[in-house]
Amino acid sequence: MEISPLAGAPMKGLLRLYPRWWRERYGREMEVLVDELPSRTGVALDLLLGAAMAYAFVIRENRILSAAGAYLHGVCVAVLLQAIGFVLLILYSERWPGGVNTDVALGPFHFAAVMWPIDFFGPRSLTQAQVTRWLPLDWLPAIGLLVVLVATLVVVMTAPRLLRTSR
Amino acid sequence: MRRLSAAVSLVLLSLLAVAVAQASLVALILLFSAVLKLNLTIELGLHYLHLSLPAAPYRPEVAVYNAGSIASVVFTAAGGAVAATWKFRRWRAPR
Numbered sequence: 250m251e252i253s254p255l256a257g258a259p260m261k262g263l264l265r266l267y268p269r270w271w272r273e274r275y276g277r278e279m280e281v282l283v284d285e286l287p288s289r290t291g292v293a294l295d296l297l298l299g300a301a302m303a304y305a306f307v308i309r310e311n312r313i314l315s316a317a318g319a320y321l322h323g324v325c326v327a328v329l330l331q332a333i334g335f336v337l338l339i340l341y342s343e344r345w346p347g348g349v350n351t352d353v354a355l356g357p358f359h360f361a362a363v364m365w366p367i368d369f370f371g372p373r374s375l376t377q378a379q380v381t382r383w384l385p386l387d388w389l390p391a392i393g394l395l396v397v398l399v400a401t402l403v404v405v406m407t408a409p410r411l412l413r414t415s416r
Numbered sequence: 417m418r419r420l421s422a423a424v425s426l427v428l429l430s431l432l433a434v435a436v437a438q439a440s441l442v443a444l445i446l447l448f449s450a451v452l453k454l455n456l457t458i459e460l461g462l463h464y465l466h467l468s469l470p471a472a473p474y475r476p477e478v479a480v481y482n483a484g485s486i487a488s489v490v491f492t493a494a495g496g497a498v499a500a501t502w503k504f505r506r507w508r509a510p511r
Contacts (some may be wrong), residue, residue, distance in 0.1 A: 304419055309510050316504040320430060323499025324437045327492040332444050339478070347423055353484070360484035390452050397425045 258289055266300040268307050305412050324407060329402045336395045338363060345405060434493045441488065445480075454478050458485070 260283045264276060286292050308314040337362065342351040350366030442458070449456040449467055455477040456467040469475065480488075 253511075306510075312507045314505060315428075315507050316500040319503030320496040320500035321433055324433050324492055326499070327495030328437045328441050328444075331441055331488055331491065332448070335445055335448060339448075339454065339476075342476060352483040358483040360487055361481065361483050362479045363476050364479070366474060394448060394451065411485075 255383075260286070260292060260296065263293060263296040263300070266297070266326065267303050270307075271303045302412070309413070322405070325405055326402070327403060333395065333398045336391055336398060339393050340388065340395070343391070364415060430493070433496065434489060437492050438489060439506065441492070449478065456480075460485070 260279055264272065264279055264283065267276075283292075284298075293348035308318050338351065338353065342349055342365070348363070350365055351363045353360045353362065423445070445456065445458075446467065450469075453469055453475045455469060455475060456465075457477060457479045458465040459479070459481045461482065
């Protein structure tokens, strides 16, 4: 298959994403290789992944950059843990039909609270509340969010190890 | 002077990272409130940020107080600081 040099121009642009030392060392031969490859999404993804790996290598080589990367990683994990805590708080307050008022406090400091309205004659009558207790339809969205958040946390926690091993 | 500017840059970048992380957390909480049909109130100093859903009247109200916001910022910054310190002390040059 004949590929015009212009067809590979956007792909060559992706090579600019690589670190300078990498471009100086491998840039020429990579440009030739990219010219020979078809302009496909898979190739673009490969190039993007390669750039990420090259930067990961640069970061691993430098102590300060490694610590900075770890800082960002720690911040991400902290945010995910807080999001999980928020969903768990909602689930905990739904442990009884009609909900339970829940207060997160430490001594005189009140951090957060979940307050349920009192509605004896509303849609949450006792019978309906008991039914929904056994059919946990109210919990499903929260459980779904919790599963997504825990899966994301697992990915974020294992990502540095995976990047280290997949050289 | 060079050390000082490096230290100031480090502090500013870490503060920026925490600010972006907190903004993401607020966005996540707003999204969760919409998905779980919650009435959300976030206390910001003397002001309150209130998000209510008129279509779902019988839903709980979740309130995040000032202490919760401050604790959240401290927890996020501490998470980053602990991870960075751990990495800095245990760093070894790759072979």
